[in-house]
Amino acid sequence: MKETPYWWETVSFPAGEAEPPAGSVDVAVIGSGITGLSAALDLARRGLRVSVFEARSLGWGASSRNGGQVLTGLHLGPDVLLRRYGPDLARRLFAASLTAIDLVEGLIENEAIACDFERAGHLEVAARSSHFPGFIEAAADIERVVGHRVRLLTRDQLGAEVGTNAYFGGMLDELSATINPARYTAGLAEAARRHGGRLYDQAGVERLTREGARWRVITRRGAMLADQVIVATSGYTGPATPELQRRLVPIGSYMIATEPLAGELAHNLIPNRRAIFDSNKFLHYYRLSADGRLLFGGRAGFIPETPRSVSESAEILKRDLVRLFPQLAEAVVTHVWGGTLDFAFDEMAHVGQLDGLHFALGYAGHGVALATFLGSRLAAQLAGDTVENPFTEIPLPRAPLGALYTGRPWFLPVLSTYFKLLDRVG
Numbered sequence: 543m544k545e546t547p548y549w550w551e552t553v554s555f556p557a558g559e560a561e562p563p564a565g566s567v568d569v570a571v572i573g574s575g576i577t578g579l580s581a582a583l584d585l586a587r588r589g590l591r592v593s594v595f596e597a598r599s600l601g602w603g604a605s606s607r608n609g610g611q612v613l614t615g616l617h618l619g620p621d622v623l624l625r626r627y628g629p630d631l632a633r634r635l636f637a638a639s640l641t642a643i644d645l646v647e648g649l650i651e652n653e654a655i656a657c658d659f660e661r662a663g664h665l666e667v668a669a670r671s672s673h674f675p676g677f678i679e680a681a682a683d684i685e686r687v688v689g690h691r692v693r694l695l696t697r698d699q700l701g702a703e704v705g706t707n708a709y710f711g712g713m714l715d716e717l718s719a720t721i722n723p724a725r726y727t728a729g730l731a732e733a734a735r736r737h738g739g740r741l742y743d744q745a746g747v748e749r750l751t752r753e754g755a756r757w758r759v760i761t762r763r764g765a766m767l768a769d770q771v772i773v774a775t776s777g778y779t780g781p782a783t784p785e786l787q788r789r790l791v792p793i794g795s796y797m798i799a800t801e802p803l804a805g806e807l808a809h810n811l812i813p814n815r816r817a818i819f820d821s822n823k824f825l826h827y828y829r830l831s832a833d834g835r836l837l838f839g840g841r842a843g844f845i846p847e848t849p850r851s852v853s854e855s856a857e858i859l860k861r862d863l864v865r866l867f868p869q870l871a872e873a874v875v876t877h878v879w880g881g882t883l884d885f886a887f888d889e890m891a892h893v894g895q896l897d898g899l900h901f902a903l904g905y906a907g908h909g910v911a912l913a914t915f916l917g918s919r920l921a922a923q924l925a926g927d928t929v930e931n932p933f934t935e936i937p938l939p940r941a942p943l944g945a946l947y948t949g950r951p952w953f954l955p956v957l958s959t960y961f962k963l964l965d966r967v968g
């Protein structure tokens with residue numbers, strides 16, 4: 543079994559600039575995932591001089607490893623959004639998630655990115671019978687507040703959508719999509735370069751210092767001056783931006799891919815090719831790939847990926863997969879991999895400015911659409927446009943643990959045991 547993302551075999555990423563970074567730009571972007579590339583593309587299109595700095599190879603982070611579920615909604619349910627932010631902001635936040643998917647679709651079309659985008663819809667399934675009443679409430683809130691309609695499915699109706707009887711009902715949103723995320727990310731990189739952006743790989747930013755009104759961006763390969771800096775490092779945010787690192791919790795998520803399944807077997811698993819995830823805290827998410835593999839993910843543990851956590855996840859996820867779909871007992875798992883996503887302490891996505899640095903992060907597992915949206919909105923804002931972006935109204939909170947938290951999440955084992963317990967009793 544290969545311990546690298548299946549997606550990486552479906553695409554080749556563009557190589558980075560051969561020359562080391564030098565000179566000056568209008569905007570420096572740190573991180574070459576969807577956030578950074580979406581911002582860079584938009585800035586370059588508007589004629590600004592932009593350089594992207596990536597610590598590893600281009601697109602190396604979560605953006606090329608994820609489940610490729612392009613989802614409506616946010617990590618937090620509509621009930622929490624309403625309670626916390628009131629009807630107006632909750633409506634605009636949810637509406638932004640719908641706009642985000644249109645934006646992804648438009649970008650793919652305009653930049654001719656071949657990435658298997660399919661409006662297949664997403665299906666959230668109730669892992670316990672006690673979770674289904676929450677779906678009924680959520681569907682009503684979404685229709686009442688946002689004017690967007692999702693469909694509730696009873697346990698019996700689920701048979702037409704998923705080949706297991708493990709669930710207790712579902713909520714279907716036809717607007718969501720699936721995508722090959724590595725091809726999408728590579729396509730964004732190519733488009734950003736085509737429009738004049740410069741992309742530097744193996745150019746981890748080590749330090750940022752002020753030089754008058756500008757920033758000196760010091761990377762492993764050279765330095766550059768920039769008028770503005772965008773930090774787009776999500777779950778991989780590190781010591782170069784310590785204040786941001788302290789406000790994020792990196793959380794590991796893991797995936798396996800089966801070999802391509804026989805047509806009928808694949809069809810019977812997910813007849814309508816939905817993106818599916820369940821309602822547990824330790825949730826599973828899955829979908830079919832274009833070539834008929836089942837891609838199955840979950841938080842086998844909460845810790846960010848290490849070689850050990852990746853190989854352990856292969857066993858855990860295969861066991862969970864067969865428990866759900868006994869018909870896959872003989873299916874060969876060809877790939878396992880992990881990636882790191884980022885949670886802010888309020889579990890919301892954020893865009894803003896901290897110590898003079900712009901940032902967009904905290905997607906909590908909903909980054910494919912939202913990172914495209916926030917990257918692009920941030921670019922528009924830096925270019926001087928006024929754009930609707932409700933996320934600017936939510937401040938990025940500090941860690942409740944204060945100085946006890948420096949960005950190394952020592953509490954994850956406790957949290958993961960607690961969540962496992964909640965899933966069992968919930």
Ligand SMILES: Cc1cc2nc3c(=O)[nH]c(=O)nc-3n(C[C@H](O)[C@H](O)[C@H](O)COP(=O)(O)OP(=O)(O)OC[C@H]3O[C@@H](n4cnc5c(N)ncnc54)[C@H](O)[C@@H]3O)c2cc1C
Nearest residue numbers: 573575576577597603604605608609611747881908909910
């Ligand atoms: C296994 C997995 C499954 C997921 N499934 C889904 C899904 O189905 N749907 C969904 O919407 N979301 C999903 N997500 C979340 C989604 O992938 C992320 O929210 C999104 O990709 C974040 O994009 P980004 O550009 O902000 O960060 P990333 O893609 O993580 O990019 C950050 C980059 O910054 C670089 N970097 C860090 N520090 C520095 C530095 N100092 N200098 C230079 N570069 C640096 C890193 O190397 C990295 O490449 C999933 C995530 C994982 C890990």
